[in-house]
Amino acid sequence: MTIGDVLGEQPGAEGRTTSGLARIREMSDRITRERGGHLHAVDDEPDREQVRAEVSALQARTSSQGWEKLLASWPYEDYSTASLDALDPRHQHVARIRAWAEDPNGRTLLLSGATGVGKTHVAFALLRHFAEQGRTVKAWKEKSYLDALLPDGGPEPAWKVRDGAARVQDLLVDDLGANRDLERGAATEFVQRELCDLFSPRLGRGKRLIITTNLGPAELERLYDERIISRISQQITVVQITGPDRRTRAGW
Numbered sequence: 001m002t003i004g005d006v007l008g009e010q011p012g013a014e015g016r017t018t019s020g021l022a023r024i025r026e027m028s029d030r031i032t033r034e035r036g037g038h039l040h041a042v043d044d045e046p047d048r049e050q051v052r053a054e055v056s057a058l059q060a061r062t063s064s065q066g067w068e069k070l071l072a073s074w075p076y077e078d079y080s081t082a083s084l085d086a087l088d089p090r091h092q093h094v095a096r097i098r099a100w101a102e103d104p105n106g107r108t109l110l111l112s113g114a115t116g117v118g119k120t121h122v123a124f125a126l127l128r129h130f131a132e133q134g135r136t137v138k139a140w141k142e143k144s145y146l147d148a149l150l151p152d153g154g155p156e157p158a159w160k161v162r163d164g165a166a167r168v169q170d171l172l173v174d175d176l177g178a179n180r181d182l183e184r185g186a187a188t189e190f191v192q193r194e195l196c197d198l199f200s201p202r203l204g205r206g207k208r209l210i211i212t213t214n215l216g217p218a219e220l221e222r223l224y225d226e227r228i229i230s231r232i233s234q235q236i237t238v239v240q241i242t243g244p245d246r247r248t249r250a251g252w
């Protein structure tokens with residue numbers, strides 16, 4: 001039996017009879033066109049090198065989209081140059097941050113230090129690193145996250161905001177406790193509950209949480225109740241960043 005017997009003789013586009021082989025050629029041309037030239041995708045024996053190259057190109061595209069999306073979601077300051085490789089290894093916190101990033105059991109990282117020392121810069125460098133590994137990343141300032149949950153707080157309904165933060169693999173909560181009046185004591189029940197719900201599901205599921213704050217432990221304990229403090233404290237790595245206020249220095 002020939003291929004022509006199987007396919008039969010079919011009229012071509014101009015009404016001429018087209019042989020089976022010609023039809024196969026037509027089909028393969030069409031598939032090639034429709035698949036953007038990747039005929040190997042329908043071959044029995046795909047070219048493994050080619051497939052591998054395409055998968056890694058797709059991964060690279062996905063992770064760079066993750067990083068671009070993160071930068072676009074951050075209206076406060078441009079951290080597009082932040083990267084782990086560009087951090088100065090002479091600063092002692094850099095080795096600790098790298099070790100946490102490379103530790104598969106790394107869960108919560110608390111970056112503490114005064115305003116302007118580079119906490120958020122380091123946090124973005126870490127998120128870039130994870131995005132480049134193909135992980136999903138997201139960043140919220142504590143205040144913006146809580147504001148977004150309020151009625152009319154933003155373009156997305158509260159459930160979607162919570163869901164988006166919960167789904168992501170690696171989350172930054174920036175400036176924890178900033179703008180809070182320590183004299184007024186503990187944060188409201190709304191704040192306690194939402195932060196607890198935000199932090200708790202991250203334990204033990206391969207997800208990471210990065211927190212930056214310019215408050216010390218005693219101040220955090222004054223603002224947040226036991227549920228939150230004990231949640232943050234589990235599997236925590238605390239890295240203190242010291243140095244001059246980089247913003248002030250840049251302004252001189």
Ligand SMILES: Nc1ncnc2c1ncn2[C@@H]1O[C@H](COP(=O)(O)OP(=O)(O)O)[C@@H](O)[C@H]1O
Binds near residue numbers: 078087113114119122
């Ligand atoms: N390692 C760094 N290399 C280059 N610029 C940095 C570095 N760390 C911080 N900066 C810049 O200094 C400024 C303050 O850093 P930032 O991370 O926002 O401080 P913090 O979050 O501690 O208040 C930002 O403009 C940031 O881009």
Ligand SMILES: [Mg+2]
Binds near residue numbers: 119174
């Ligand atoms: Mg900051």
